[in-house]
Amino acid sequence: MKTEAIRFYQTGNKEVLKFEEIDLPEPKENEVLISQKFIGVNFIDTYYRSGLYPVPLPSGLGTEASGVIEKVGSQVAHLKVGDRVTYAQGPLGAYAKKRVIAADKVILLPDDISLEAAAALTLKGLTVSYLFEDVHQLQSGDTILFHAAAGGVGLIACQWARHLGVKLIGTVSSETKARLIQEMGAYAAINYTREKISQRVLDITHHKKVSVVYDSVGADTWEESLNSLSPKGLMVSFGNTTGPVRNVDLGILAQKGGLFVTRPMLAHYVDTPEKLQARGSQLFKLVKEGVITPHIDSIFKLKDAALAHQELLERSRVGAILLEV
């Protein structure tokens, strides 16, 4: 069987992405073949492409897509041909027209969730759910700092925080984004291209600071994130948008108040099929109830994945970017 997919043979900028025909195996007994409709573009895809996260080459790319089941392996009981599904974990290779993947990585979609919404929400929504409930159980009344709050993960975080009664202070790079995140549920916005983050956090919290910082920006915001935490606060470093945080002297955690730091990934917390299904059900229930609304910035053709990567790196964009098959 053949399909078309994005592959890369060397790491580098967006030009290394090639659209080509590839061989596709028949699904094994515990696998399914998905005819994909939409693919979620995530910042982590750029880390694999650039070589920040090394993978054996040549490689496929992407971990998130939605589509319709075309074939099921002989041992697959919970999915059937024609089912509408989504997934956000597993080996790289989601940037493809068709995909064979382990059935236990796949979430069956409720009727009222579109394939488009699923590709915009699955990875990013599961991420917010484990960050807000597993890494640290947020409580109503908590005040948190969340960087890149107008991004794909960020806009879901704003809405989820409002639902929990959590005061989310979001950082963004423009006034347009500042207005948007407040409409989407943020308690306050900081334009970190113009304002000093920790000073604004002091002003907004009346000098109390925040109990948790969610920092996916990485190198550029590390120090200001620590400066924004109250004593014994938790720094959740979950991304590297401006490069990874390196060479940390642990003494800085003592100097700034006995702080805690964690560097989690989705796979650490959504690590069984049961947890995946439970987290997926919770996410799509919140969408059905109107708590979470997907925000799609733009949709590119699969063959134009390089253009989608270019847009992902441009800071004018808000919400999610998709590829369409």
Ligand SMILES: NC(=O)c1ccc[n+]([C@@H]2O[C@H](COP(=O)([O-])OP(=O)(O)OC[C@H]3O[C@@H](n4cnc5c(N)ncnc54)[C@H](OP(=O)(O)O)[C@@H]3O)[C@@H](O)[C@H]2O)c1
């Ligand atoms: N650990 C995990 O489990 C996990 C899971 C999912 C995602 N993540 C991480 O979460 C982050 C968000 O992912 P996403 O896919 O939703 O991306 P995104 O937030 O939609 O895009 C990244 C955002 O980072 C900000 N940014 C700051 N400096 C930047 C720079 N130099 N270049 C480009 N953007 C810059 C931009 O917002 P402003 O312009 O407003 O600053 C941009 O919108 C990524 O770091 C990703 O790796 C981690």
